[in-house]
Amino acid sequence: xxxxxxxxxxxxxxxxxxxxxxxxxxxxxxxxxxxxxxxxxxxxxxxxxxxxxxxxxxxxxxxxxxxxxxxxxxxxxxxxxxxxxxxxxxxxxxxxxxxxxxxxxxxxxxxxxxxxxxxxxxxxxxxxxxxxxxxxxxxxxxxxxxxxxxxxxxxxxxxxxxxxxxxxxxxxxxxxxxxxxxxxxxxxxxxxxxxxxxxxxxxxxxxxxxxxxxxxxxxxxxxxxxxxxxxxxxxxxxxxxxxxxxxxxxxxxxxxxxxxxxxxxxxxxxxxxxxxxxxxxxxxxxxxxxxxxxxxxxxxxxxxxxxxxxxxxxxxxxxxxxxxxxxxxxxxxxxxxxxxxxxxxxxxxxxxxxxxxxxxxxxxxxxxxxxxxxxxxxxxxxxxxxxxxxxxxxxx
Amino acid sequence: xxxxxxxxxxxxxxxxxxxxxxxxxxxxxxxxxxxxxxxxxxxxxxxxxxxxxxxxxxxxxxxxxxxxxxxxxxxxxxxxxxxxxxxxxxxxxxxxxxxxxxxxxxxxxxxxxxxxxxxxxxxxxxxxxxxxxxxxxxxxxxxxxxxxxxxxxxxxxxxxxxxxxxxxxxxxxxxxxxxxxxxxxxxxxxxxxxxxxxxxxxxxxxxxxxxxxxxxxxxxxxxxxxxxxxxxxxxxxxxxxxxxxxxxxxxxxxxxxxxxxxxxxxxxxxxxxxxxxxxxxxxxxxxxxxxxxxxxxxxxxxxxxxxxxxxxxxxxxxxxxxxxxxxxxxxxxxxxxxxxxxxxxxxxxxxxxxxxxxxxxxxxxxxxxxxxxxxxxxxxxxxxxxxxxxxxxxxx
Numbered sequence: 109x110x111x112x113x114x115x116x117x118x119x120x121x122x123x124x125x126x127x128x129x130x131x132x133x134x135x136x137x138x139x140x141x142x143x144x145x146x147x148x149x150x151x152x153x154x155x156x157x158x159x160x161x162x163x164x165x166x167x168x169x170x171x172x173x174x175x176x177x178x179x180x181x182x183x184x185x186x187x188x189x190x191x192x193x194x195x196x197x198x199x200x201x202x203x204x205x206x207x208x209x210x211x212x213x214x215x216x217x218x219x220x221x222x223x224x225x226x227x228x229x230x231x232x233x234x235x236x237x238x239x240x241x242x243x244x245x246x247x248x249x250x251x252x253x254x255x256x257x258x259x260x261x262x263x264x265x266x267x268x269x270x271x272x273x274x275x276x277x278x279x280x281x282x283x284x285x286x287x288x289x290x291x292x293x294x295x296x297x298x299x300x301x302x303x304x305x306x307x308x309x310x311x312x313x314x315x316x317x318x319x320x321x322x323x324x325x326x327x328x329x330x331x332x333x334x335x336x337x338x339x340x341x342x343x344x345x346x347x348x349x350x351x352x353x354x355x356x357x358x359x360x361x362x363x364x365x366x367x368x369x370x371x372x373x374x375x376x377x378x379x380x381x382x383x384x385x386x387x388x389x390x391x392x393x394x395x396x397x398x399x400x401x402x403x404x405x406x407x408x409x410x411x412x413x414x415x416x417x418x419x420x421x422x423x424x425x426x427x428x429x430x431x432x433x434x435x436x437x438x439x440x441x442x443x444x445x446x447x448x449x450x451x452x453x454x455x456x457x458x459x460x461x462x463x464x465x466x467x468x469x470x471x472x473x474x475x476x477x478x479x480x481x482x483x484x485x486x487x488x489x490x491x492x493x494x495x496x497x498x499x500x501x502x503x504x
Numbered sequence: 505x506x507x508x509x510x511x512x513x514x515x516x517x518x519x520x521x522x523x524x525x526x527x528x529x530x531x532x533x534x535x536x537x538x539x540x541x542x543x544x545x546x547x548x549x550x551x552x553x554x555x556x557x558x559x560x561x562x563x564x565x566x567x568x569x570x571x572x573x574x575x576x577x578x579x580x581x582x583x584x585x586x587x588x589x590x591x592x593x594x595x596x597x598x599x600x601x602x603x604x605x606x607x608x609x610x611x612x613x614x615x616x617x618x619x620x621x622x623x624x625x626x627x628x629x630x631x632x633x634x635x636x637x638x639x640x641x642x643x644x645x646x647x648x649x650x651x652x653x654x655x656x657x658x659x660x661x662x663x664x665x666x667x668x669x670x671x672x673x674x675x676x677x678x679x680x681x682x683x684x685x686x687x688x689x690x691x692x693x694x695x696x697x698x699x700x701x702x703x704x705x706x707x708x709x710x711x712x713x714x715x716x717x718x719x720x721x722x723x724x725x726x727x728x729x730x731x732x733x734x735x736x737x738x739x740x741x742x743x744x745x746x747x748x749x750x751x752x753x754x755x756x757x758x759x760x761x762x763x764x765x766x767x768x769x770x771x772x773x774x775x776x777x778x779x780x781x782x783x784x785x786x787x788x789x790x791x792x793x794x795x796x797x798x799x800x801x802x803x804x805x806x807x808x809x810x811x812x813x814x815x816x817x818x819x820x821x822x823x824x825x826x827x828x829x830x831x832x833x834x835x836x837x838x839x840x841x842x843x844x845x846x847x848x849x850x851x852x853x854x855x856x857x858x859x860x861x862x863x864x865x866x867x868x869x870x871x872x873x874x875x876x877x878x879x880x881x882x883x884x885x886x887x888x889x890x891x892x893x894x895x896x897x898x899x900x
Contacts, residue, residue, distance in 0.1 A: 110711045110739075110768040112623045112645075115775045118782070151574040161567060164791075168564050171557055176752040178547040212608060212756070212785060219784035223644075227508045244782035248619075249508075250646075315506045343506075356572040358790030360608070372506040379511045386514070386640035388615035389608060393789040394754030 118244070128453070132462045139460055145489035146481065148462040150287065150439070152355040153416075153480040154408040160354050163402040167395060175398070181381040181391050183210030183363075187401040191363050194404035199336035207368050209380050210392035212360040214323045217347030218245045218281075221319055221364060223387055224379035226251040230278040232319075235264055237441065237471025239287045239321070252276070255470055261432070262291040262441070266300050273308045279317040280305065284334060285324040288469045288476040289441040290434020292328065295335040302341035309343070315371045320346040323362070326353040326407045328436040329414045342369045345376070350400050352437075353407040361396035413438050416479045416486060423490045427497050438480040441466065444473050445500045455500065459492025514640070524849070528858045535856055541885035542877065544858040546683065546835065548751040549812075549876040550804040556750050559798040563791060571794070577777040577787050579606030579759075583797040587759050590800035595732035603764050605776050606788035608756040610719045613743030614641045614677075617715055617760060619783055620775035622647040626674040628715075631660060633837065633867030635683045635717070648672070651866055657828070658687040658837070662696050669704045675713040676701065680730060681720040684865045684872040685837040686830020688724065691731040698737035705739070711767045716742040719758070722749040722803045724832040725810045738765045741772070746796050748833075749803040757792035809834050812875045812882060819886045823893050834876040837862065840869050841896045851896065855888025 129148070136144045182188065188205035195203050211217030222232070228250030234242055236255045246253045254277070256268045269280065280301070284293040293301075301318070309316045320337040325348060328334060337344045349362030366376050384391065391397075417433065420440055425431045430443045442463075444452040449465040453475055456463055466474030479486060525544070532540045578584065584601035591599050607613030618628070624646030630638055632651045642649045650673070652664045665676065676697070680689040689697075697714070705712045716733040721744060724730060733740045745758030762772050780787065787793075816836055817827045826839045838859075842848040845861040849871055852859055862870030875882060 110713075110766070111620050111771055111775045112626075114623070115620055115778065116771075119771075119774055119778060149574070155569060156572055161564075164564050164567075168557075168560050171560075173551060176552055176754050178545070178753045212789075215781075215784035215786050217784075224507050224511055227510070230508075241782065245784065248644075248783060317506075356790075357574045358572050358787060360786060360789050370506070375507055375512075375515075378515055379507045382511065382515060385611075386637065387644060387783070388611035388613075388641060389785070390611050390756060391754060393756050393792065394752075395791065396789065 128457070128462070131457065135457070135460055144460045144462065145485050145492065146462045147477045147479065147485075147489070148464050150478050150480065152352055152357060152408070152438070153482060154355050154412055156355045157406055157408055159403055159406045160356065160399070163399045166402070167398045176394055179391055179394065181384045183392055184394070184397050184401070187397040190401040190404050191365070195338070195365060198405075199339055201336060201339045203338065203365060203368055207366045207373065207377060209364045209377065209384065210397050211347065211349070211362045211364050211384070212389045212392050213351055213357070213362045214321055214347045214349040215241065215245070216360065216389050216392070217349070217362050217364045218242070218319070218321060219248060219387060220380055220383040220389065221345055221347055222246055222249045222251060223383035224376060225278050225317060229276055231274060231276045233269060233272050233277060233280040235269070235282065237262070237288050237466060237469040237474070239283055240468055242281060251278070258291075262286065262289040264293055264297045264301060266297070266304055269301070270304055270308070273312070273316070275312055275314065277314070277316055279319045281319045281321060282337070283321040285328060285436025287324065287437055288439045288466070288471065290437050290439050292332055292334055292435045298335045298337065298340045305341060305343070315343050317370070318344045320344065322346050322348040323352045324437040327410065327413060327438060329410070329417065330435070332435050334436070338365060338367050342367060343371060345370070350403070354400070354403060355408050359393065359396045361392055361400055413480065416481070416483060419483060419486045420477065420479045423486065424493060427490070427494045428501060429493070429497065438478060440477040440479060441471065441474045442477050444475055445497065447473065449473055449475050455496050456492065459495055461489050461492045524853070524858070527853065531853075531856055540856045540858065541881050541888065542858045543873045543875065543881075543885070544860050546874050546876060548748055548753065548804070548834070549878060550751050550808055552751045553802055553804055555799055555802045556752065556795070559795045562798070563794045572790055575787055575790065577780045579788055580790070580793050580797070583793040586797040586800050587761070591734070591761060594801070595735055597732060597735045599734065599761060599764055603762045603769065603773060605760045605773065605780065606793050607743065607745070607758045607760050607780070608785045608788050609747055609753070609758045610717055610743045610745040611637065611641070612756065612785050612788070613745070613758050613760045614638070614715070614717060615644060615783060616776055616779040616785065617741055617743055618642055618645045618647060619779035620772060621674050621713060625672055627670060627672045629665060629668050629673060629676040631665070631678065633658070633682075633684050633862060633865040633870070635679055636864055638677060647674070654687070658682065658685040660689055660693045660697060662693070662700055665697065666700055666704070669708070669712070671708055671710065673710070673712055675715045677715045677717060678733070679717040681724060681832025683720065683833055684835045684862065684867065686833045686835050688728055688730055688831045694731045694733065694736045701737060701739070711739050713766070714740045716740065718742050718744040719748045720833040723806065723809060723834060725806070725813065726831070728831050730832070734761060734763050738763060739767060741766070746799070750796070750799065751804050755789065755792045757788055757796055809876065812877070812879060815879060815882045816873065816875045819882065820889060823886070823890045824897065825889070825893065834874060836873040836875060837867065837870045838873050840871055841893065843869065845869055845871050851892050852888065855891055857885050857888045
């Protein structure tokens with residue numbers, strides 16, 4: 109075999125998701141785009157806000173010498189200052205631009221953070237259900253992911269986390285609002301987690317970092333707020349992107365922020381800059397750095413996502429589905445009507461409804477329905493959702 | 505220690521380069537930017553061509569729905585088609601858009617290629633002097649770099665390469681035009697290398713890939729041409745970027761091209777797309793993909809780099825330095841006047857001339873002088889170069 113064994117394994121493992129994706133394409137070719145209801149992808153449906161386009165034009169028109177050249181690996185000072193100010197303002201913390209490093213999206217940022225923190229064999233605790241890519245990010249650096257289930261309502265299970273901490277634990281990775289569950293970890297649970305990590309770090313004489321992946325921080329509903337990780341725990345690092353808040357996931361722009369009070373914060377920041385370089389990112393895309401510097405606090409029309417959420421949740425509840433309304437992000441983690449969630453996804457697929465089995469997120473018994481789609485997709489899919497419900501539930 | 509041991513080591517190792525960089529900053533603060541002659545960085549000095557700005561404006565103005573959204577990890581079909589056509593036209597090869605994957609610069613592309621090819625312990629042969637970052641790219645994937653010196657004129661030493669091939673060799677990485685030497689590996693040496701690799705692959709029953717890092721392919725002088733790696737050897741992969749040809753290194757845009765005749769080419773391409781995703785690149789920045797699609801064949805004003813090269817080489821030769829005029833890229837690899845090239849760099853630094861010791865590129869006894877700088881920097885540095893020459897050579 110010409111390619112790495114591990115890559116071959118990864119490709120085989122992901123082949124059934126791939127097969128479903130390809131079957132989806134086939135369905136669309138056969139029945140037409142409008143007759144296939146694709147809830148499988150987390151590709152933001154809303155257009156970027158008008159301010160984004162204005163900022164982009166401004167940046168392009170103000171083009172100046174060196175604007176597209178190399179810069180420090182951590183990014184433009186102007187952008188890092190804008191991010192730090194916004195973090196100070198919105199999260200009630202003290203942080204300087206030197207503690208902010210621009211990243212190629214949250215995916216790039218997390219790889220950089222783990223490259224910096226993890227020695228081979230170091231463990232990262234990940235509450236499940238979880239965004240499946242995390243296991244790659246940890247594995248890329250020779251780390252070991254330790255999965256810990258959340259409670260039935262998808263909140264953090266502190267006892268389970270405590271039991272999972274070992275002498276090799278280096279970090280816990282939390283994602284709130286969560287993909288795929290839409291759960292926000294509330295202030296008290298983050299506070300308790302901080303106390304737990306502080307205590308275990310002391311007992312083990314080993315710093316345990318709280319790493320937060322926060323691309324959905326701005327996508328929240330019903331007046332909810334996402335507690336600040338940086339304000340809650342000393343050894344904390346956040347990685348995030350503008351992919352969802354500005355609907356620009358193809359542009360790969362985000363940042364990492366390191367708590368200035370963290371142990372060896374300066375060393376970590378130097379490591380993050382070095383990791384950005386040697387992993388081949390070199391720096392976050394320059395033009396987009398200048399664009400987002402102007403857009404701190406700007407976000408897509410949240411009301412639209414809320415409307416889509418309610419359209420989906422109300423519709424499914426009316427049919428009889430057991431729905432827990434997501435608090436943030438744009439995913440509904442829906443209880444499967446069959447024990448085998450893959451089979452349930454296939455039932456829906458027969459009605460041209462594309463979703464993803466919860467098993468793919470270590471959340472078996474559920475399916476993920478991404479509602480970052482046109483309203484019409486949601487409304488037109490209800491017939492199929494009803495038919496599947498009737499077929500599976502009525503005979504009982 | 506809160507960060508990974510390996511990262512700590514990397515930071516310590518690179519600390520003297522860092523110290524020189526910081527000393528350079530200090531010099532500039534003390535004597536003024538204009539009185540410090542900085543030849544230490546490969547940051548292109550020429551502005552992007554006018555076509556780049558026009559294309560960027562066009563792309564931004566033609567903004568349409570989904571333009572900043574996710575796309576296949578390999579990139580926009582439109583861009584991949586433009587790249588494939590250009591490769592066909594200029595390199596006399598047959599390649600389809602499916603064999604082209606857009607990358608976050610050549611640094612991102614090489615990481616993706618090595619992630620795809622290398623099992624832990626697999627070896628990559630690297631002719632020296634070499635761009636020092638390569639060792640990280642190989643090490644990131646658990647690979648082992650095997651360094652092989654080039655001949656005194658910096659051409660490939662085929663015997664040395666053959667001697668370095670082992671049962672764990674998976675690839676040889678060539679960089680032509682070369683950083684730091686400016687050498688172009690000519691058609692006959694690439695042809696001989698291809699024959700050697702084909703023969704060794706047969707003997708060892710193991711595919712050995714020829715990976716080419718080609719960001720300087722378009723930066724060549726005196727009518728020289730860079731032989732096509734893809735046309736020369738079946739198991740070949742190129743990774744390159746527009747950083748130098750368009751002077752946009754901060755934008756992180758480039759591509760990988762896989763020879764369609766390579767063993768398991770389809771599997772390699774699937775692997776490259778997956779590696780792009782799981783390493784956290786996800787995709788090359790979308791906006792720049794659309795921009796470079798319109799700029800195939802466009803490049804910076806080469807005559808300017810040629811003039812700078814000649815200004816530097818003529819000036820140093822007049823003083824008495826032993827100069828081999830570079831064939832491409834924008835680096836002069838200059839014979840050190842002292843056995844210890846670090847000491848020589850420090851001598852030059854006393855005259856406010858910043859260069860990099862060849863030792864940093866596994867090329868001791870030389871220093872790298874990057875001439876992608878203002879003409880005035882070159883002219884004004886000559887006084888210092890002359891003084892150092894006189895101090896070191898006259899007493900003999």
